Amino acid sequence: MQRNLLLGVEAIGQAAVDAGISGVYAYPGTPSTEITEYIQHNQTARERNIHREWSVNEKTALEAALGMSYAGKRTIACMKHVGLNVAADVLMNMAITGINGGLVITVADDPSQHSSQNEQDSRYYGKFAMIPVFEPSSQQEAYDMTYDAFEFSEKTGLPVMMRIPTRLAHSRAGVVQKTVQEENKLKLPENKNQFILLPAYGRKYYQSLLDKQSWLTELSEKSVYNEYFEGKDKSLGIICCGITYNYLMENYPHNNCHYPVVKITQYPVPKSMLTKLEKECDELLVVEEGYPVVEELLTDFFGKGTKVSGRLDGTLPRRGELNPDHLAKALGKEQENTIAIPDTLVGRPPSLCAGCGHQDTYIALNEIIAEAGAGRVFADIGCYTLGALPPFNTVNTCVDMGASITMAKGAADAGLSPVFAVIGDSTFTHSGITGLLDCVIEKTNINIIIVDNETVAMTGGQDSSAKGRIEKICEGVGVNPEHVRLFVPLKKNHEEIVNIIREEVAFNGVSVIIGRRECVQRIAKMKKLNKAKKQA
Amino acid sequence: MKTDIILAGVGGQGILSIAASLGAAALNENYYLKQAETHGMSQRGGAVVSHLRIADHPIHSDLIPLGAADLILSVEPMESLRYLPHLAPGGSLVTNTIEFKNIPNYPELESTFEELSQKINIIRIDADQIAKDTGNPKASNMVMLGAASPFIAIHDDIIIKGIESIFKAKGDKIVEMNVEAFKAGRTFSTKNK
Ligand SMILES: Cc1ncc(C[n+]2csc(CCOP(=O)(O)OP(=O)(O)O)c2C)c(N)n1
Ligand code: SF4
Numbered sequence: 030m031q032r033n034l035l036l037g038v039e040a041i042g043q044a045a046v047d048a049g050i051s052g053v054y055a056y057p058g059t060p061s062t063e064i065t066e067y068i069q070h071n072q073t074a075r076e077r078n079i080h081r082e083w084s085v086n087e088k089t090a091l092e093a094a095l096g097m098s099y100a101g102k103r104t105i106a107c108m109k110h111v112g113l114n115v116a117a118d119v120l121m122n123m124a125i126t127g128i129n130g131g132l133v134i135t136v137a138d139d140p141s142q143h144s145s146q147n148e149q150d151s152r153y154y155g156k157f158a159m160i161p162v163f164e165p166s167s168q169q170e171a172y173d174m175t176y177d178a179f180e181f182s183e184k185t186g187l188p189v190m191m192r193i194p195t196r197l198a199h200s201r202a203g204v205v206q207k208t209v210q211e212e213n214k215l216k217l218p219e220n221k222n223q224f225i226l227l228p229a230y231g232r233k234y235y236q237s238l239l240d241k242q243s244w245l246t247e248l249s250e251k252s253v254y255n256e257y258f259e260g261k262d263k264s265l266g267i268i269c270c271g272i273t274y275n276y277l278m279e280n281y282p283h284n285n286c287h288y289p290v291v292k293i294t295q296y297p298v299p300k301s302m303l304t305k306l307e308k309e310c311d312e313l314l315v316v317e318e319g320y321p322v323v324e325e326l327l328t329d330f331f332g333k334g335t336k337v338s339g340r341l342d343g344t345l346p347r348r349g350e351l352n353p354d355h356l357a358k359a360l361g362k363e364q365e366n367t368i369a370i371p372d373t374l375v376g377r378p379p380s381l382c383a384g385c386g387h388q389d390t391y392i393a394l395n396e397i398i399a400e401a402g403a404g405r406v407f408a409d410i411g412c413y414t415l416g417a418l419p420p421f422n423t424v425n426t427c428v429d430m431g432a433s434i435t436m437a438k439g440a441a442d443a444g445l446s447p448v449f450a451v452i453g454d455s456t457f458t459h460s461g462i463t464g465l466l467d468c469v470i471e472k473t474n475i476n477i478i479i480v481d482n483e484t485v486a487m488t489g490g491q492d493s494s495a496k497g498r499i500e501k502i503c504e505g506v507g508v509n510p511e512h513v514r515l516f517v518p519l520k521k522n523h524e525e526i527v528n529i530i531r532e533e534v535a536f537n538g539v540s541v542i543i544g545r546r547e548c549v550q551r552i553a554k555m556k557k558l559n560k561a562k563k564q565a
Numbered sequence: 566m567k568t569d570i571i572l573a574g575v576g577g578q579g580i581l582s583i584a585a586s587l588g589a590a591a592l593n594e595n596y597y598l599k600q601a602e603t604h605g606m607s608q609r610g611g612a613v614v615s616h617l618r619i620a621d622h623p624i625h626s627d628l629i630p631l632g633a634a635d636l637i638l639s640v641e642p643m644e645s646l647r648y649l650p651h652l653a654p655g656g657s658l659v660t661n662t663i664e665f666k667n668i669p670n671y672p673e674l675e676s677t678f679e680e681l682s683q684k685i686n687i688i689r690i691d692a693d694q695i696a697k698d699t700g701n702p703k704a705s706n707m708v709m710l711g712a713a714s715p716f717i718a719i720h721d722d723i724i725i726k727g728i729e730s731i732f733k734a735k736g737d738k739i740v741e742m743n744v745e746a747f748k749a750g751r752t753f754s755t756k757n758k
Contacts, residue, residue, distance in 0.1 A: 034589075034592055034598065034600075036602070059604060059605035059606070060604060060605065063604075143603070143605055143607065144604075144605030144606040144607075195605075196628065199601065199603070199604050200599060200600060200601040200602065200616075201588065201598070201601075201602070202597075202598060202600070202624075202627075203592065203597065272627070275625040275626045275627065276625075276628075278625040278626075279625045279626035352626070353625075353626045353628060353630040354630055354631045357630065364630065364631045364632040364633075366632070366654065367632045367650040367651075367652075368649040368650055368652055368684065368685065369649070370647065370650060371646050371680075373646070373672040373677045374643065374646045374647060374672070375643075375668065375670050375671070375672055376612075376668075377575065377611055377612040377643075377644070377668055378611055378668075379576065379606050379607055379608075379609035379611035380609060380611075380667060381609065381610075382577075382609065382610065412609065415609065488605075489604075489608075
């Protein structure tokens with residue numbers, strides 16, 4: 030059988046294409062970005078010309094996916110965990126409407142926060158919305174489960190969440206593919222009121238979602254992806270969710286784990302398997318990547334039942350990504366005599382690339398801050414967040430996408446003056462425009478610096494929805510064109526940049542100052558791509 | 566057969582080309598493989614690592630446990646130290662000597678390496694210079710792979726086939742230069758073992 034080396038995210042992209050999707054909808058975000066990029070470059074996806082452009086943010090992505098499902102076609106939406114916060118409104122409500130064409134939402138969680146503001150666990154969203162959640166344990170399962178998820182979605186009438194952690198997203202293994210399915214035909218929903226959530230309809234659909242829950246549990250219990258492994262030693266029963274199963278088995282190289290084990294890769298949890306395990310075993314250990322979702326479910330509040338250990342009682346770390354060594358420790362198989370890290374070793378945090386325009390902007394802004402006083406730079410999420418670190422130390426906040434403008438506004442409302450918002454071009458179109466409108470309506474005294482590198486740089490240089498549109502957007506929203514300023518972030522322009530910012534600080538109202546120069550990595554990437562295209 | 570390799574470097578140094586060559590070699594031989602990579606924020610000049618596992622039987626974890634790696638292959642000297650607890654007893658460390666100094670507090674490393682060499686097998690190689698000498702200054706990563714190859718449980722002919730399939734699209738000349746670089750690295754290593 031032909032095996033292709035695929036990252037977990039690529040396996041999902043390939044499976045979605047093979048399952049006959051008519052579109053992918055996504056906004057970039059590590060570690061989910063490469064699903065969409067893979068589909069964008071996929072031969073079948075190109076031949077079929079399925080939808081594969083980036084969306085402006087996760088909410089627009091998931092809503093568009095729902096629209097494609099409404100029309101009867103299969104579709105996948107992809108985002109990182111915090112992206113689902115942005116799309117949470119449609120998620121909660123699409124669980125109530127249900128779907129027409131199969132709809133899969135892939136959410137990539139980032140335990141240990143390799144590239145994220147937090148390590149929230151998307152399974153809570155799955156539970157909150159009461160929809161099925163798939164959590165594959167390997168690249169092959171990521172492929173197989175995604176391939177099956179569309180049919181499962183159509184069978185249950187619900188969106189299906191695929192939850193993967195960074196480690197699976199960005200690890201490669203050989204994957205065997207299945208046959209490529211045809212796309213669905215256009216087909217409107219049978220019930221023409223299915224997608225109308227007027228309270229009278231909504232109540233009915235919510236009841237039907239509630240009624241489906243026991244069926245979903247039954248499907249989990251029968252699922253080939255949830256497994257019960259017998260074991261002779263009943264002093265402990267182990268529950269492993271998703272990839273943590275591999276970390277357990279790494280400690281039993283000859284597949285000789287003597288404890289009974291339940292491997293969960295499909296939720297709601299397979300109740301009958303867990304009941305059997307609890308009955309058989311003296312104690313339980315729950316191993317899961319992310320928050321203690323299953324552990325909390327099984328731990329009984331008054332402490333009278335079976336002892337359950339895991340992340341909550343300190344058997345495993347409460348925070349961060351797990352690995353085989355955590356399991357070894359929990360099972361008393363800890364590796365001793367390892368070589369220590371020498372004291373000479375120091376950390377190497379990420380930093381802005383040599384030649385990056387963000388540096389020139391921060392050097393200029395720092396000169397103004399020296400005059401205005403520290404503590405007034407509200408920044409946002411992107412490469413430019415690295416302006417919070419030395420040598421710049423310019424940035425005072427970075428919370429969630431778009432919060433630069435709105436937090437600066439709140440601080441201005443509180444009396445802080447002057448205030449600065451620093452926001453990237455992609456972040457601006459993702460979530461900055463609405464905040465800008467608030468400022469315009471209230472004539473807030475704010476200086477918004479849009480650091481426009483004409484790409485989504487942090488996630489690897491994707492096309493930015495903002496490209497060529499920023500001035501028009503700002504003016505359209507109502508910013509006085511005289512206070513929409515432009516500079517080129519280059520060392521030689523330092524004086525000019527400082528002067529522009531100073532002039533806008535002197536103006537009492539909404540100023541938008543755009544620093545525009547293309548990201549040097551994006552330039553290099555496009556050169557490489559064009560060269561490869563020419564060769565081909 | 567199993568070989569567990571920690572690949573280390575700094576974001577942007579392209580350690581993944583090494584992993585890709587070994588991956589292609591493993592696939593040609595129908596071996597099992599798992600390879601965890603670092604994407605995202607750290608690629609902006611931060612510390613990056615890849616766990617590469619190849620075996621003739623199914624592999625469970627994407628991550629190599631502590632004390633289990635047969636080899637640490639680092640394209641930057643300080644980065645070679647970051648993952649030492651992963652090295653197995655009797656394992657080897659192969660590192661490029663060219664320092665990548667993008668931090669203000671880059672330490673002096675000579676005495677650390679001397680001390681370490683009492684405990685483990687270390688090969689330090691100026692891969693950039695050897696790459697230049699072979700006429701392909703861009704191929705220092707293939708020099709590194711060559712230098713590490715005596716410590717990898719895959720025959721060098723098979724690795725060379727992997728390199729060939731990775732660079733095939735770029736033409737025969739590029740393939741040849743990279744294979745040359747690999748061989749030069751291997752020669753250095755066998756001489757200095
Ligand atoms: C809601 C949400 N979606 C996605 C991300 C991932 N992410 C972090 S920064 C960024 C975009 C940055 O682009 P831009 O604002 O243009 O700044 P640049 O990195 O180009 O400097 C993205 C997509 C996130 N942190 N939060
Ligand atoms: S990737 Fe682009 S925007 Fe990000 S630090 Fe490098 S040059 Fe700057």
